[in-house]
Amino acid sequence: xxxxxxxxxxxxxxxxxxxxxxxxxxxxxxxxxxxxxxxxxxxxxxxxxxxxxxxxxxxxxxxxxxxxxxxxxxxxxxxxxxxxxxxxxxxxxxxxxxxxxxxxxxxxxxxxxxxxxxxxxx
Numbered sequence: 637x638x639x640x641x642x643x644x645x646x647x648x649x650x651x652x653x654x655x656x657x658x659x660x661x662x663x664x665x666x667x668x669x670x671x672x673x674x675x676x677x678x679x680x681x682x683x684x685x686x687x688x689x690x691x692x693x694x695x696x697x698x699x700x701x702x703x704x705x706x707x708x709x710x711x712x713x714x715x716x717x718x719x720x721x722x723x724x725x726x727x728x729x730x731x732x733x734x735x736x737x738x739x740x741x742x743x744x745x746x747x748x749x750x751x752x753x754x755x756x757x758x
Contacts, residue, residue: 655694655695656692656693656694657692657693657694657695657698658690658691658692658693658735659690659691659692659698659701660688660689660690661688661689661690661691661701661703661706662686662687662688662703663686663687663688663689663703663706663708663726664686664703665681665683665685665686665687665708665740666681667703667707667708668681668708668709668710668724668740669707669708669709669710670709670710670712670742671709671710671711671712671713672711672712672713673712673744674712674715674716674744676746676747677717677744677745677746677747678744678745678747679712679742679743679744679745680742680743680745681740681741681742681743682719682740682741682742682743683740683741687724687738687740689706689726689734689736689738690734690735690736691706691728691732691733691734691735692732692733692735693728693729693731693732693733694731697729697730697731697732698732700729701728701729701732705728705729706726706727706728707726707727708724708725708726708727709724709725709727710722710723710724710725710740710742711725712742712744715744716744717744717745717746718743718744719741719742719743719744720741720742720744721739721740721741721742722739722740722741722742723737723738723739724738724739724740726738
């Protein structure tokens with residue numbers, strides 16, 4: 637009796653591998669948003685300047701990035717008055733990611749009105 641040939645099960649998969657590039661961008665630190673500042677305090681960046689960040693992604697997406705579509709935030713929860721080094725979290729366009737971690741130094745100070753009120757009540 638001749639053997640029956642079984643049909644072959646084949647699955648073809650095509651994978652598109654994107655060429656990922658990385659590029660350095662300048663980010664104006666004055667555009668960083670400070671989240672969770674305690675009431676009665678204000679924050680300044682010690683070195684108010686421009687920082688360089690590295691972003692990776694497809695070349696066409698990187699070409700479309702400008703300073704306007706990079707957002708920087710930092711969380712100041714539980715920080716009191718004084719100098720602190722804090723991480724900056726960046727939001728970048730879809731298809732990209734920030735390479736590395738970035739920190740800035742901030743100075744948290746009581747508002748002048750609060751200082752005057754505190755001194756008057758002592």
